[in-house]
Amino acid sequence: MNKRPEFWQLPLDQLNRTEWEALCDNCARCCLHKFEDEDTEEVHYTDVVCDLLDQSNCHCTDYPNRQTRVPDCLQLSPDEPEVFRWLPDTCAYRLRSENKPLYDWHPLISGRSQSVEEAGISVSGQCVMESYIHPDEIELRHASWIECSTPTKRS
Ligand code: SF4
Ligand code: SF4
Numbered sequence: 001m002n003k004r005p006e007f008w009q010l011p012l013d014q015l016n017r018t019e020w021e022a023l024c025d026n027c028a029r030c031c032l033h034k035f036e037d038e039d040t041e042e043v044h045y046t047d048v049v050c051d052l053l054d055q056s057n058c059h060c061t062d063y064p065n066r067q068t069r070v071p072d073c074l075q076l077s078p079d080e081p082e083v084f085r086w087l088p089d090t091c092a093y094r095l096r097s098e099n100k101p102l103y104d105w106h107p108l109i110s111g112r113s114q115s116v117e118e119a120g121i122s123v124s125g126q127c128v129m130e131s132y133i134h135p136d137e138i139e140l141r142h143a144s145w146i147e148c149s150t151p152t153k154r155s
Contacts, residue, residue: 013078028058028123029088047143049127
């Protein structure tokens with residue numbers, strides 16, 4: 001399927017499969033372990049990332065089988081908006097589900113995939129694989145850089 005001009009400005013439920021996949025900025029923030037505060041319902045990110053992530057390019061190494069191998073891997077669909085709250089507030093899917101524009105560093109706006117890392121949004125170089133961390137310690141590794149690095153400028 002072809003991508004329409006400026007398809008990222010359309011509502012999520014109007015995107016075709018190709019456009020839907022192209023909306024991802026490959027930041028891999030959604031691949032970090034996260035926890036919900038039971039009192040506030042806030043979602044907190046850690047700097048511990050799923051072992052299936054290739055940190056050199058922020059791609060999943062087994063994307064077709066990711067849900068079988070990692071049961072809590074987020075599956076995104078416009079029909080299940082309740083899942084979007086687990087996404088970082090920089091995520092293109094979350095932004096568009098809230099009818100907000102993409103940030104200027106998004107590759108669809110900048111025209112360059114490197115702009116995600118340059119803006120400090122990519123997890124590349126900022127996280128550690130889960131197999132290196134004791135399970136009891138994961139929740140303690142708060143990723144403050146996620147909350148501190150959110151740029152405000154949008155197109
Ligand atoms: S957080 Fe959103 S934009 Fe970033 S990799 Fe995950 S789904 Fe893609
Ligand atoms: S299975 Fe793949 S897409 Fe899912 S969290 Fe792990 S690396 Fe990310």
